[in-house]
Amino acid sequence: MTELPRYAYVVLADRIAADITSGTLPLGARLPGEREATDLYAVSIGTWRRTVRELRERGLVATLPAKGTFVIAAPAGG
Numbered sequence: 001m002t003e004l005p006r007y008a009y010v011v012l013a014d015r016i017a018a019d020i021t022s023g024t025l026p027l028g029a030r031l032p033g034e035r036e037a038t039d040l041y042a043v044s045i046g047t048w049r050r051t052v053r054e055l056r057e058r059g060l061v062a063t064l065p066a067k068g069t070f071v072i073a074a075p076a077g078g
Contacts, residue, residue: 009050012041013058016051017075020060031061031069 019025032040037048052069055061063069 007050008043008047009054012043012047012051013054016055017058017060020071020074025071027071027074029071031055031071033068 016025016031025031031037031052034045034048037043038045041048043051052061052063055069056063058075060071060073060075061069062072
């Protein structure tokens, strides 16, 4: 059975969720800002913004205007 293709933002969101589960990104950790993230993960700014939105929808991060995006929960079952 072949694996279905996945959007880049989903792949990156899964990677960050795994970092949260492993403790690499602990509760309260700040995610990189947009410019840093695009360099760090080699993605476009649009992909990074969609990744952050996906992580917010999963309930893993919260964004505070002018402060940044922070880890607020671990993935369920993690």
